[in-house]
Amino acid sequence: MTKTILRALAGETLPTPPIWMMRQAGRYLPEYRATRAEAGDFLSLCYNSELAAEVTLQPIRRYGFDASILFADILLLPQALGADLWFVTGEGPRLSTVTTADDLKKLKPATDIHDHLAPVYETVKILSRELPDETTLIGFAGAPWTVATYMIAGQGTPDQGPAHALKAEDKATFEALLDLITDGTIDYLSKQIEAGAEVVKIFDSWAGSLKGDDFVNYAVKPAAKITAALKARHPDTPVIAFPRGAGDKYVGLHEAIGADCIALDDGVTADWAAANVQTGGCVQGNLASSHMVTGGDALVSETRKIVDAFKGGPHIFNLGHGITPDADPENVQLMIDTVRGS
Ligand code: CP3
Secondary structure: OOOHHHHHHOOOOOOOOOEOOOOOOOOOOHHHHHHHHHHOOHHHHHHOHHHHHHHHHHHHHHHOOOEEEOOOOOOHHHHHOOOOEEEEOOOEEEEOOOOOHHHHHOOOOHHHOHHHHHHHHHHHHHHHHHOOOOOEEEEEEEOHHHHHHHHHHOEOOOOOHHHHHHHHHOHHHHHHHHHHHHHHHHHHHHHHHHHOOOEEEEEEOOHHHOOOHHHHHHHHHHHHHHHHHHHHHOOOOOEEEEEOOOHHHHOOHHHHHHOOEEEOOOOOOHHHHHHHOHHHOEEEEEEOOOHHHHOHHHHHHHHHHHHHHOOOOOEEEEEOOOOOOOOOHHHHHHHHHHHHOO
């Protein structure tokens, strides 16, 4: 029997939506914190295939999610392209910056990333051997715009200001950087699929700061190019696109991107998205991750509302964004029980 997530991605309406959770392997879980301490730091964990596979499996063992997502990070690709990358505890990622044509020239060609990323492909191979038969394995990468925002600023930014500035001041360098990331992402996801990923997801966490034509040119078009190239190489592998913060621009994205599923953040209501986005195909989402911290009746009623709103079409239950480190693992179980009606 085909796995539930693959059935939903193929357009089937299921009586109970399959479920997984963004950042399901993460700091809210004591077993994750223990394995991360064993690895030393976050990046060492990402590049240790055995331990990365172990933390990927932890939430599957604990909760029996319908999918697992490869444990890695969207910023491993810039590192493979030659950027320096490190994580400052309590603050987040830091990278060497790309703000000039000269900086861009120092990066490697998109085809030269695979030696560096070999441990990620090995993690995928281990997972495809060790996951339960019913669990789908999802690979992922960052979308070019989101990855570029970190490469240009050298860190996370509240408004993606430095990336918007480069776009305005040196469009040629900005677009060449996006092209390089786009080409690298196609090859990176393709290798994940060849190693055993059954679905891939493109995370565009900062798509919401692109307005008007910029949204079309720098969020939709790169995602469409990646999707088309993957479909040419791996026609049977579904693609989930997550242009977070798209708001009313979520309408029509299945078609514009060519994706099998559009993931929704919690900035749109499930009722609105059922009427305006799910009409185009499978949707994923979109419970506010704050419910994993606060729990209680509100968690149950919001979860039911989302399941109910999307029950007329293909739906994968998920949060609207990643679970946060302060979440209570028991609230995750309550969400799953509510979705599954048990
Ligand atoms: O979802 C999963 O369980 C799979 C693994 C995964 C991670 N990052 C592990 C991680 C995935 C899919 C990502 C994607 C990612 N990484 C995104 C896109 C999704 C999103 O959240 O918007 C972005 C923007 C990043 C970049 C990144 N990685 C930042 C900004 C940070 C620091 C913020 C934070 O949460 O600490 C990370 C670190 C990171 N990536 C952690 C994890 C589990 C926490 C690191 C730790 O253990 O200290």
